[in-house]
Amino acid sequence: MSRNSQQRRTPEQIRAGNKRLGLILLVVVAAFFAGAVIKQVWFST
Template identity: 70%
Template sequence: MSGNPQKGRTPEQIRASNKRLGLILLGVAAAFFVGIFIRQVFFA
């Protein structure tokens, strides 16, 4: 078939990927709560 062997990722790459994903999720959650806060304060 096709010669596409799966490349193993090093633990450092996995950690970096997990950290990046965590920061993205944290940013989304922070934006959500800031939006709720602004809505409560300015549009109450």
């Protein structure tokens, strides 16, 4: 997968990509912690 050097990403596109990546990572972390809390509450004896 080679990048086309003629097609550069603008700073706005880079910021949008960073924001999207940050939101995805936040959702993954939130899901992990929610799963840990649910497991702790659901399976505590």
